Amino acid sequence: MKLLTAIIKPFRLDDVKNALQLSGIEGMTLAEVKGFGRQNGHTEIYRGNEYRVDFLPKLILYIAVKDESVDTAIKAVSEAARTGKIGDGKIFVQPLENAVRIRTSEGGQGVL
Numbered sequence: 001m002k003l004l005t006a007i008i009k010p011f012r013l014d015d016v017k018n019a020l021q022l023s024g025i026e027g028m029t030l031a032e033v034k035g036f037g038r039q040n041g042h043t044e045i046y047r048g049n050e051y052r053v054d055f056l057p058k059l060i061l062y063i064a065v066k067d068e069s070v071d072t073a074i075k076a077v078s079e080a081a082r083t084g085k086i087g088d089g090k091i092f093v094q095p096l097e098n099a100v101r102i103r104t105s106e107g108g109q110g111v112l
C-alpha cells in the first residue's frame with residue numbers, strides 16, 4: 001500500500017475526484033493548505049489574478065491506494081490536475097504500513 005499526498009490547484013478538484021473515482025479509488029481526504037514551489041519571487045495566476053508566489057491556496061489530497069493501483073492513481077491525479085502552467089502541484093508517494101476500517105477492525109489492502 002502507498003499513501004499518495006497530492007497538492008493541486010483548487011479549481012482542479014472536481015476533475016481529479018472524477019478521474020480517481022473512474023479509476024476505482026474509493027476514498028480520499030482533503031484539506032485546504034497554502035504553499036509555494038520553486039518559482040520563489042515569480043508570479044502565478046490564481047483565479048485570473050496574478051500573484052507573487054508566496055503561499056498560494058492549494059488543496060492537499062491524501063489517497064491511500066493498493067499497490068496495484070498506485071500507477072493508475074498517479075496518472076489519474078496528474079492528468080486531471082494538469083493545466084501545463086506553473087504551480088500545477090506535486091504528488092508525494094510514501095509507503096503505507098497498514099490501513100484499518102474502524103467499523104469492522106479489518107486491516108490491510110482489502111479496506112482500500
Ligand SMILES: Nc1ncnc2c1ncn2[C@@H]1O[C@H](COP(=O)(O)OP(=O)(O)OP(=O)(O)O)[C@@H](O)[C@H]1O
Nearest residue numbers: 007034035036037038039058085086087088089090
Ligand atoms: N518540495 C516541496 N515540498 C512540499 N511541498 C511542495 C514542494 N514543492 C511544491 N510543493 C507544494 O506544491 C505546490 C505546487 O508546487 P508547484 O507545482 O509550484 O511545484 P514546482 O516544483 O514549482 O513546479 P512548477 O515549475 O510546475 O511550478 C506548492 O504550492 C506547495 O504547496
Ligand SMILES: [Mg+2]
Nearest residue numbers: 037038039087
Ligand atoms: Mg511552481
